[in-house]
Amino acid sequence: MNDIRNIAFIGAGNMTQSIVGGMCKSGYPADKVWVSNPSDAKLEKMKSELGVNTSNDNLEVVNNADAIVLSVKPQLMAEVCAHLRENVHNLTDKLIITIAAGIRIPKYREYLGENIRIIRVMPNTPSLVGQGMSGLVTDDSVDEADKNFVTEAFNGVGETLWVSDEDQLDILGAVAGSGPAYFFEFMDSLAKAATELGFDAEKARAMVQQTCLGAAQMAKESELSLEDLRKQVTSKGGSTAKGVEAYQDSDLHGISEKAVKAAVNRNQEMAKLF
Ligand SMILES: NC(=O)c1ccc[n+]([C@@H]2O[C@H](COP(=O)([O-])OP(=O)(O)OC[C@H]3O[C@@H](n4cnc5c(N)ncnc54)[C@H](OP(=O)(O)O)[C@@H]3O)[C@@H](O)[C@H]2O)c1
Known part of the structure; x- marks a missing residue:
């Protein structure tokens, strides 16, 4: 990857583990990757296998990052975002990437603030074996460099396809996700x-x-x-x-x-x- 940014993953579940694994395999420097999770086992595994930075504190990883990947279950998203919004003062300086199914971009503006820069990604399970098909969508809040950065990150676990709007992402989800x-x-x-x-x-x-x-x-x-x-x-x-x-x-x-x-x-x- 050409564009190296400090990137934080909130949630160290299956998806995060495969995306970070794919990024590191493609040469992304592990010391630029931060991962947070409430329990320790997954963090310890990622730290020992990949050498990434880990923490139980979402704020610590976010404060160290220029890009944040929201990778918790959709039903936890409102709570996780509220905590970030209350405690991180420069969220609009950071690129927000979300992989949660079902939550649309306008909702994240309610959760995190009107002026966030956001890209929504819909990966699928074959990402776990490096053969994913990820759909990506954004509004006009990000620039080409942000788009390229996220494309390259998800190319580490398969292929990527940009779609024009979130209705298209629903179709992609119904074909590639399901x-x-x-x-x-x-x-x-x-x-x-x-x-x-x-x-x-x-x-x-x-x-x-x-x-x-x-x-x-x-x-x-x-x-x-x-x-x-x-x-x-x-x-x-x-x-x-x-x-x-x-x-x-x-x-x-x-x-x-x-x-x-x-x-x-x-x-x-x-x-x-x-
Ligand atoms: N798996 C897929 O194929 C797939 C496809 C498309 C989209 N997605 C989306 O990807 C996201 C992650 O999915 P996944 O399959 O990786 O789920 P997962 O394996 O359940 O991982 C979620 C992780 O979030 C952690 N977590 C819980 N509360 C947290 C908090 N407050 N702060 C930080 N981390 C927290 C959990 O930790 P504990 O286990 O310690 O509670 C768990 O490790 C979901 O939004 C899902 O909709 C997944």
């Missing part, structure tokens, strides 16, 4: 179909997961559309054509459309809780 669950469901159904025909369960899983990975890799490396890639492995009258036909007869596209719309609606309902 998507791993859809793929697991689909993979499980394929593996079960094989075992029902008498295939060994462990081997079925190995076969399905590697096929999924291989298909994703081919999609990433190819310039063909997904439809053309599908056609490429589907010879007319062959066995794949028969399998694909079964999916199409069951309206796979319609099922996905229904799933994504249901998840978008739920994201919008949840945003109203905050």
